[in-house]
Amino acid sequence: MQTEEEFWISGPKRDRTDTRxxxxxxxxxxxxxxxxxxxxxxxxxxxxxxG
Structure with missing residues (x-):
């Protein structure tokens, strides 16, 4: 469900382990x-x- 809440993400990872x-x-x-x-x-x- 979309809540239109905003979240901060530390940044993508090149090894694609972006998910928690x-x-x-x-x-x-x-x-x-x-x-x-x-x-x-x-x-x-x-x-x-x-950097």
């Missing part, structure tokens, strides 16, 4: 898909280009 409970794939918002997959390939996250 079990080996499920993370849910990625459509507007973030391209950035997420670029990150998995080694690109820095926006705003974290220098």
């Amino acid at each position: 409970y079990g080996p499920a794939d993370p849910e990625i918002e459509p507007e973030a898909v391209e950035t997420y997959f670029a990150f998995l390939e080694g690109a820095p996250l926006p705003g974290r280009e220098h």
Whole structure:
């Protein structure tokens, strides 16, 4: 159920262990898909280009 609550996430992991409970794939918002997959390939996250 969508509650429109906002949550803070520490950040994605390149080894894809993003979820807290079990080996499920993370849910990625459509507007973030391209950035997420670029990150998995080694690109820095926006705003974290220098660490």
